[in-house]
Amino acid sequence: MKVLNTRLITPRLCGLLLLISLPLVSLLGLMTGPVFISLADILSITLSGDGGNSQEKLIIEIIRLPRVILSLLVGALLATCGALLQGLFRNPLADPALIGVSAGASVGASVVIVFGSTFTAGGLMLGLSAISVGAFAGAIITSVIIFRLATGPQGTSVATMLLAGIAISALAGAATNTLSYLADNDMLRRISLWQMGNLQGASWDRVGLCALTATFLAVLIPREAGALNAMLLGESEARHLGVNVEWLKRRLIIYSALGVAISVAVAGVIAFVGLMVPHVIRLLVGPDHRALLPLSALAGAILLVAADALARVVIAPAELPVGVVTALLGAPFFLWLLVVQRRRT
Amino acid sequence: MLKINSVGLTISAVPLLNNITIDCPRGSVTALMGPNGAGKTSLLKVISGEHKASQGRVAINRQSRDDWKPAEIAQFMAVLPQSSTLEFAFTSEEVVALGRTPHATGTVRDAEIIIAALAKVDASYLAQRSFVQLSGGEKQRVQLARVLAQIWDHCEYEGDAPTDSILLLDEPSAAFDLAHQLMLIDIVQQISARGVTVVMVMHDLNLAAKCADQMVFMNCGHCTAVGTVTELLTPELIKKVFSVDAEVITHPVQGTPMVVV
Numbered sequence: 001m002k003v004l005n006t007r008l009i010t011p012r013l014c015g016l017l018l019l020i021s022l023p024l025v026s027l028l029g030l031m032t033g034p035v036f037i038s039l040a041d042i043l044s045i046t047l048s049g050d051g052g053n054s055q056e057k058l059i060i061e062i063i064r065l066p067r068v069i070l071s072l073l074v075g076a077l078l079a080t081c082g083a084l085l086q087g088l089f090r091n092p093l094a095d096p097a098l099i100g101v102s103a104g105a106s107v108g109a110s111v112v113i114v115f116g117s118t119f120t121a122g123g124l125m126l127g128l129s130a131i132s133v134g135a136f137a138g139a140i141i142t143s144v145i146i147f148r149l150a151t152g153p154q155g156t157s158v159a160t161m162l163l164a165g166i167a168i169s170a171l172a173g174a175a176t177n178t179l180s181y182l183a184d185n186d187m188l189r190r191i192s193l194w195q196m197g198n199l200q201g202a203s204w205d206r207v208g209l210c211a212l213t214a215t216f217l218a219v220l221i222p223r224e225a226g227a228l229n230a231m232l233l234g235e236s237e238a239r240h241l242g243v244n245v246e247w248l249k250r251r252l253i254i255y256s257a258l259g260v261a262i263s264v265a266v267a268g269v270i271a272f273v274g275l276m277v278p279h280v281i282r283l284l285v286g287p288d289h290r291a292l293l294p295l296s297a298l299a300g301a302i303l304l305v306a307a308d309a310l311a312r313v314v315i316a317p318a319e320l321p322v323g324v325v326t327a328l329l330g331a332p333f334f335l336w337l338l339v340v341q342r343r344r345t
Numbered sequence: 346m347l348k349i350n351s352v353g354l355t356i357s358a359v360p361l362l363n364n365i366t367i368d369c370p371r372g373s374v375t376a377l378m379g380p381n382g383a384g385k386t387s388l389l390k391v392i393s394g395e396h397k398a399s400q401g402r403v404a405i406n407r408q409s410r411d412d413w414k415p416a417e418i419a420q421f422m423a424v425l426p427q428s429s430t431l432e433f434a435f436t437s438e439e440v441v442a443l444g445r446t447p448h449a450t451g452t453v454r455d456a457e458i459i460i461a462a463l464a465k466v467d468a469s470y471l472a473q474r475s476f477v478q479l480s481g482g483e484k485q486r487v488q489l490a491r492v493l494a495q496i497w498d499h500c501e502y503e504g505d506a507p508t509d510s511i512l513l514l515d516e517p518s519a520a521f522d523l524a525h526q527l528m529l530i531d532i533v534q535q536i537s538a539r540g541v542t543v544v545m546v547m548h549d550l551n552l553a554a555k556c557a558d559q560m561v562f563m564n565c566g567h568c569t570a571v572g573t574v575t576e577l578l579t580p581e582l583i584k585k586v587f588s589v590d591a592e593v594i595t596h597p598v599q600g601t602p603m604v605v606v
Contacts, residue, residue: 090432230446232433236395237426241495242419242447287433 008284011291018298022072025302029068029309034317035059067202071308071322072301073210074199074263075273079300080221081256082274083281083292087228088252089158092282095275096260098165099253100142102271103172105264106195108138110179113190129201131194132265139261142168147253155246156253158235197270197323199308206266213262217255218297224252225289232287270323273300276330283337303330346371346406346509346542347392353400354387354566361387363566364401369559371509374533374543376553379563380587385546386427388563389513392544393424406509419447421499422511423492427519429484437463437471437479437487444494458497462490467528481520489517489529493536500536512536514545518552530556550604554578562586578602 009017030042037056045060078096086094096102112134146168150161180191227248230238239245260274277300278292285291307325314320347369354362362384369375377385390396392403394410403410405418423444431440441462445455463469466486471479476487492512493500499510514533518526526549533556537543547553553560553574560577562569564586570577583591583604592605 090430092433226446230443232431232435233440233443234426234430236393237424237429239395239415240393240419240422240424241443242416244415282433286439287435288439 007286011285011288011295014281014285014295015291015298018295018302021302022298025305025309026068026072029071029305030060030064032309033059033064033312037064063202066204066207067199067308068305069207070202070210070266071199071304073207073214074267074270075277075300075302075304076297077210077214077217077259077263077300078270078273078304079277079296080217080293081259082276082300083278083289083296084221084224084228084252084256085274086278087231087289088249088256089162090232090234091162092279093275094162096256097169097271098162099257099260100146100165100168100172101139101257101260102264102269103169103176104142105135105139105261106176106191106269107142107172107179108134108136109194109268110176110183110191111138113187113194114179114183132201135194135268136261136265138172139264140257142172143253143257143261156249158249193321194268195323196321197268197326198311198319198321199267199304200319201266210262210266213258217259220251221255221293222290224248225293228252228289229287268321268323270304270326272323272326272330273303276334277303280334280337346373347511347544348404349388349392349401350404351401352388352391352398352403354384354391354396355399356396361566362391362398365563365568366401367559367561367568367571369542369544371542372537372540373558374537374556375545375559375561376557377544377546377561377563378548378550378553378586379569382565383563384566385563386515387566389424389515389544389546392511393422393513394418405511416447419495421496421509422513423495424513425488425492425515425517427515429488431476434475434477436473437468437476437490438473440476440487441490441494444491444497447495458494459490462494462497463487465493465532466490467525482522482525485517485520486525489532493532496541499541500539510541512541512543514543516546516548518547518549526552550578550583554601554603575602578604 027039027042031037031039035056037060041056042060045057046065082095085096085098086092089098109131112131116130146161146164147156149164150156150158176191180188183191227238227243230241230243231245231248235245263270278296281292281295281299285295303326304322307329308322310329311320311322311325349365349367352362352365353360365388367375377388379385387396391398392410397411405413438459441459442455444462445458463472466489468483468486468490471483471487476484479487496510496512518529521529530552533543533545557574559571560574561571562577562582569586570582578593580591580593583589589606593602594605596603
């Protein structure tokens with residue numbers, strides 16, 4: 001009998017490779033940009049606090065270090081939430097857009113951009129601009145609406161949630177388009193750039209906010225790995241294996257809505273990371289969430305730092321929106337992996 | 346062990362079950378039989394807790410079904426559904442490992458149980474294969490190994506098992522070839538001898554006759570007849586429930602009743 005192992009590498013090896021890549025890619029992220037800073041200077045600035053010239057020191061401390069850390073956190077949040085949602089929907093093609101978070105965030109951000117002058121006077125909240133606060137509010141409101149629509153006396157139906165998510169996203173898309181139509185040229189440019197995602201607004205405040213969210217989720221999410229595995233068999237099968245399915249679904253929706261809403265608020269809509277990273281990890285090491293969740297977080301972090309570094313140099317001194325780069329990098333890699341996988345089976 | 350007392354079930358104003366009363370003592374094998382849409386699977390879902398009975402009550406170990414928490418009941422009750430919808434590329438071994446989710450017996454003991462459960466259903470050679478690539482019969486065997494792994498301590502306990510255990514099977518043999526149908530009967534007999542209470546939905550009357558202590562004929566949500574194999578396998582009852590003219594003869598060697606159509 002032919003024995004077919006469909007896994008490409010073991011979770012341990014995958015984790016090791018990612019752990020080696022993470023600091024290398026982060027250093028690359030610190031080095032690249034309109035001003036190139038050498039590895040020696042970076043090491044002396046970050047480790048001993050002096051060395052390099054004062055300009056380089058400022059660039060690292062105020063611009064690049066928070067930006068690299070923010071990319072790490074946002075990438076990890078998006079990829080982990082993508083993995084949670086794919087498990088919840090038992091569909092490897094689910095992504096954060098499905099629960100309406102991205103569309104809702106777009107409406108929120110657009111409202112602030114178009115009507116913003118009246119209520120941006122309040123200044124920054126927790127290091128967030130009014131646009132970020134609008135995006136966060138929009139994201140949370142839409143996911144609550146979709147969750148309520150899909151929840152009846154029989155519990156939450158993920159199938160209804162999927163359909164409600166598509167409908168609400170379409171509605172939110174129409175609202176964003178209406179706002180874009182009302183907007184003047186400058187506002188229009190800001191809306192569309194925001195929708196492509198960027199990490200230019202990185203600051204230590206935002207890093208703090210993201211780190212807090214990521215820590216909170218990093219404590220809670222790994223506990224759900226076993227139950228998520230059981231969920232892949234089906235909801236009733238999971239129930240027969242002792243999982244309290246209703247509460248599990250609620251927790252997963254709250255975690256992913258929170259994670260995605262925070263990352264959208266600080267970095268705009270960055271497509272593809274939440275869909276692609278868990279999918280790639282699953283093709284490499286299999287669907288076990290005990291490995292999938294941490295490995296997705298690592299890979300998402302690495303992908304976003306690399307994409308952001310590239311976004312800064314491709315058309316320097318200008319910057320590409322990072323969402324464009326994640327799609328440009330990710331889509332061909334994803335397709336290549338799919339072709340390889342098809343040939344093997 | 347398992348008592349079903351005047352259970353009725355109505356979903357969206359459609360009555361699916363009506364006044365069903367069945368008593369399944371410890372270690373008994375009950376076969377639920379009847380035409381399509383008779384309510385066999387619905388009854389199984391009331392027992393497994395997926396549907397809440399609209400009338401009457403289900404008692405497990407003298408305690409009402411609704412009072413058991415999911416995590417408690419998963420320790421001793423396993424359910425094999427009609428078909429599986431798993432679309433993620435777990436290996437067969439990992440699917441069986443999911444059966445150990447309710448238990449905290451440690452990876453070493455779990456690994457032993459997984460190997461033994463796969464061997465029990467003649468699926469050891471599938472251990473490293475991706476579940477999604479298996480044939481229908483192979484998938485069902487791996488799923489059977491998963492539910493056996495869930496109640497393994499009850500199935501394999503030497504002497505009297507520490508606590509009682511229930512296995513619900515919904516058309517377990519539908520996708521099996523002849524040899525594996527007989528393997529299933531063998532497994533059901535072995536574990537019921539160890540005290541596991543088995544309730545299964547079956548279509549093959551002769552296969553059920555080989556291992557059932559108690560047969561239940563259902564029709565249109567009603568319980569038409571409950572009794573032993575010899576009591577129920579009569580041409581009159583088969584005509585009444587299944588609308589089929591059949592002869593009942595005696596197996597030349599084993600002496601069990603056989604239905605011939």
